[in-house]
Amino acid sequence: MRGVLPPDLIRLTPNVWTEPFWRATAEHRLVIPRCTACGTFRFPPGPFCWRCRAQEVEWVEHDGRATVYSFTVIRHAVIPEVAEHLPLVAAVVELPGTGGCRVIGSIVDCEPEAVHIGRPVSLDWYDVREDTVIPVFRIE
Amino acid sequence: MNGRHTLRDKTAIVGVGATPYYRRGQSVPQTPMELAGKAVLAALDDAGLTVDDLDGFALYSMGFDTSLFAQWLGVPDVRFTAMLTGGGGGAAGSVGLASAAIVSGMAECVVSVMTLQQAGNRFGASYAPRGSGGAAYSAPPSPEGNFTQPSGLMGPGQMFAVLAQRHMHLYGTTREHFCEVAMSTRANAIRRAGSLMQEPLTREQYFEARMISDPLCLYDFCLECDGAVAVVTTSIERARDLRHPPAVVMASAHGGHGRWGQAITWMGMPDEYFASSGHRPVARRLYEMAGVGPQDVDVALLYDHFSPMVVMQLEDYGFCGIGEGGAFVGDGNIRWPDGSLPVNTHGGNLSEAYIIGMTHVMEAVEQVRGTAVNQVAGAEVALATGGPASIPTSALLLRKES
Numbered sequence: 001m002r003g004v005l006p007p008d009l010i011r012l013t014p015n016v017w018t019e020p021f022w023r024a025t026a027e028h029r030l031v032i033p034r035c036t037a038c039g040t041f042r043f044p045p046g047p048f049c050w051r052c053r054a055q056e057v058e059w060v061e062h063d064g065r066a067t068v069y070s071f072t073v074i075r076h077a078v079i080p081e082v083a084e085h086l087p088l089v090a091a092v093v094e095l096p097g098t099g100g101c102r103v104i105g106s107i108v109d110c111e112p113e114a115v116h117i118g119r120p121v122s123l124d125w126y127d128v129r130e131d132t133v134i135p136v137f138r139i140e
Numbered sequence: 141m142n143g144r145h146t147l148r149d150k151t152a153i154v155g156v157g158a159t160p161y162y163r164r165g166q167s168v169p170q171t172p173m174e175l176a177g178k179a180v181l182a183a184l185d186d187a188g189l190t191v192d193d194l195d196g197f198a199l200y201s202m203g204f205d206t207s208l209f210a211q212w213l214g215v216p217d218v219r220f221t222a223m224l225t226g227g228g229g230g231a232a233g234s235v236g237l238a239s240a241a242i243v244s245g246m247a248e249c250v251v252s253v254m255t256l257q258q259a260g261n262r263f264g265a266s267y268a269p270r271g272s273g274g275a276a277y278s279a280p281p282s283p284e285g286n287f288t289q290p291s292g293l294m295g296p297g298q299m300f301a302v303l304a305q306r307h308m309h310l311y312g313t314t315r316e317h318f319c320e321v322a323m324s325t326r327a328n329a330i331r332r333a334g335s336l337m338q339e340p341l342t343r344e345q346y347f348e349a350r351m352i353s354d355p356l357c358l359y360d361f362c363l364e365c366d367g368a369v370a371v372v373t374t375s376i377e378r379a380r381d382l383r384h385p386p387a388v389v390m391a392s393a394h395g396g397h398g399r400w401g402q403a404i405t406w407m408g409m410p411d412e413y414f415a416s417s418g419h420r421p422v423a424r425r426l427y428e429m430a431g432v433g434p435q436d437v438d439v440a441l442l443y444d445h446f447s448p449m450v451v452m453q454l455e456d457y458g459f460c461g462i463g464e465g466g467a468f469v470g471d472g473n474i475r476w477p478d479g480s481l482p483v484n485t486h487g488g489n490l491s492e493a494y495i496i497g498m499t500h501v502m503e504a505v506e507q508v509r510g511t512a513v514n515q516v517a518g519a520e521v522a523l524a525t526g527g528p529a530s531i532p533t534s535a536l537l538l539r540k541e542s
Contacts, residue, residue: 009269010290013281022286043408044287050399070309070407070414072301073354074292078265088292092302092407102408104291112354117309126290134290 003088003108004136007128009081017045020059025133028125030064032098033057043101064123066093066137069102073112089115093137108136115139146429151239152379152386153538155189155372156502157182161336161493165259167366173204176255177213179368183251187372188383196220196247198238198373200230200526200534201496204255220247224394224534228527229418231443231497233534236392238373248374254498255368262364267405268294288405297361297446298353299404300528304448305355307415313451313466315355319346320469321447321483322359322490328476329487332513336363337491360447362489369498371505380541387505387538390521391429393422394534402530416462417452417528422535427458430537434458437537438519439507440474440481441500443527444488450474453525454483457535476514485514500524501536508540 014022017033021044024031033045037054047055071091077083089107094100107115108124121137128134157179159167167175184190191213197206197220206221220241224230231254238250267279269289279285293299307313322341329335341359349358379386400409400418413420427433434457442453451465459481460468468474474483486492486503493499504522506512512519519540526534 005290005292011269011281012286013283014286015283018283018286044284044406070302070306072293072298072305072356073351074298075354076350076352078262078295078298079268082292082294085292090291090293090298090302100408100411104288104293104407106291117306128290 001108001126003110004085004106004126005082005088006085010128010132010134012132017047021045024059025125025135026131028133030062030123030135031059032062032095032101034060041098041101043098043103062095062098064135066095066103066121068115068117068119068121069094070117071107071115087112091115091137093121103135105134106136108138110139146391147236147239147243147389148391148429148431149388150243150376151373151389152376153235153371153373153389153505154379154382154384154386155183155185155187156370156505157186158369158502159367161334162366163336164262164364164366167257168259172255172257173209175257175366175368176204176209176253176370179255179370180251180253183370183372186383189249189372192216193249194251196238196241196250198222198234198241198250198252200224200234201227201254220250224532226532227529228443228445228496229529229531229533230394231526231534232501232524232536233392233394233526233532235371235373235389235501235536236394236534239389239392242373242375248378250373251370252373252498253368253370254496256495257366258364264295264297264364266296284402284406296404297356300446300449301353301356302407303404303415304446307448307452308355310415311463311466317451317466317469318360318447319343321444321450321474322346324475325444325484325488326491328485328514329491332487332492335487335492336365337487356446356448362445362494365493367493367495369495369502371498371501384509386541387508388541390432390537390539391426392534392536393425393429394526394532396421396531396533400531405530415452417449417456417533419453419456419525419528419533419535422533423457426535426537432521432537437481437521437523439485439516439522440483441486441504441522441524442483443497443500443525444484444490445494445527447490449528450483453528457523477516482516485512485516497526504536504538508538
């Protein structure tokens with residue numbers, strides 16, 4: 001897979017609110033928490049609904065078809081460890097049907113010039129380690 | 141609004157001071173707090189005051205330990221020591237915090253200071269995974285950071301590039317506009333002996349420069365440097381007896397929409413202000429408190445860590461419509477001396493020095509004193525802003541005493 005960080009730069013430190021998300025990604029499933037009181041999605045996962053302040057959530061599976069909301073092409077290594085992995089396309093993608101939740105992820109195996117705002121992308125998975133799987137995206 | 145329950149016109153900045161500015165790491169073997177001490181002593185001296193007059197600290201962006209500092213300098217009585225939360229967004233707002241302390245009677249003579257030394261570490265990698273090349277400024281692992289770092293976003297410039305890209309998409313802003321910000325700021329810097337950048341910047345150099353993180357190239361980024369800047373705030377009554385004409389605090393505000401939140405490290409800000417500086421609520425309260433509007437501002441010192449954020453602040457402070465910032469700079473409006481609104485007459489973070497926004501406050505003081513190197517003729521009112529950043533962003537309006 002081209003256009004991702006090397007594994008040793010990726011370490012997850014979940015808490016009780018984010019752990020279900022990462023447990024699902026380890027099974028190649030994208031889940032977004034939704035407030036059981038008012039139905040508002042929240043992302044990243046956290047302890048309160050920003051709309052009604054309730055706490056409880058249900059985890060709703062999403063197919064990861066999304067559109068590019070914005071992005072940057074990282075061409076300069078701000079730390080030496082990334083130098084041989086450039087360029088990296090870091091994108092903010094919007095998930096339809098979630099009230100505008102956005103996920104930040106790499107767009108992999110692409111020519112950076114092909115990435116545009118509004119472009120549809122699909123979900124793929126970067127298997128970093130057995131228990132560490134990161135969502136990435138591909139241009140449709 | 142008569143300002144009775146606000147800070148309006150009740151305090152003034154009476155002294156400014158700075159160390160020389162250094163390229164990243166070059167201020168060693170001085171320590172960061174030693175640099176702070178030099179700037180504070182210089183600012184007190186500029187005001188005609190001494191450490192015996194100093195009784196408060198109003199800091200921001202994680203500040204420094206004032207206990208050791210007060211012990212070193214022998215401050216007789218520390219009556220106020222507080223700090224705005226967040227990062228560089230609080231720069232201009234630290235003077236509002238100082239004013240709040242003075243107006244409430246908690247202190248009388250309050251210093252705001254920023255000191256910066258980037259030896260063996262750099263802000264440019266401030267969100268890199270800890271233990272990698274970013275060293276001390278790297279972000280500690282956090283549950284929230286897990287949603288950002290794996291994409292490779294490790295530095296503020298890469299993150300603001302995402303906002304800039306969206307602004308270009310929505311409004312037709314171009315790299316020509318960012319180039320104009322970089323060039324006009326450089327033109328101001330090279331007239332000042334203390335600026336780190338002393339050569340003019342041409343359009344050709346700008347477009348030949350390496351891309352760092354599209355759409356931002358080398359010259360869209362601020363400098364990484366060392367140094368300290370301090371300003372002293374006191375009551376308007378006391379200010380009138382001091383060495384310089386008071387730079388009257390018309391208003392100061394900080395904060396932001398809650399859903400602006402962590403801004404560049406979560407990217408979930410509502411669509412209506414995603415491609416903005418996050419300053420709109422602060423701008424509204426600032427003008428309300430001061431009883432003036434953008435048409436009354438003679439010179440704007442806009443926190444320029446990245447050139448597109450100048451464009452967005454011009455919009456958010458009402459100097460042009462939302463989405464019109466590119467055309468506004470493209471028409472030459474921000475140039476000194478002939479533009480309708482000279483911006484960053486000191487050379488800014490881009491070309492003079494990056495001391496996390498305090499150089500902008502200092503320049504605002506010099507402009508309303510009438511002593512700036514690149515003086516805006518007849519300047520009465522100066523705006524200084526803190527960084528487009530996570531909450532709080534902040535701002536300060538100063539005026540000449542009439």
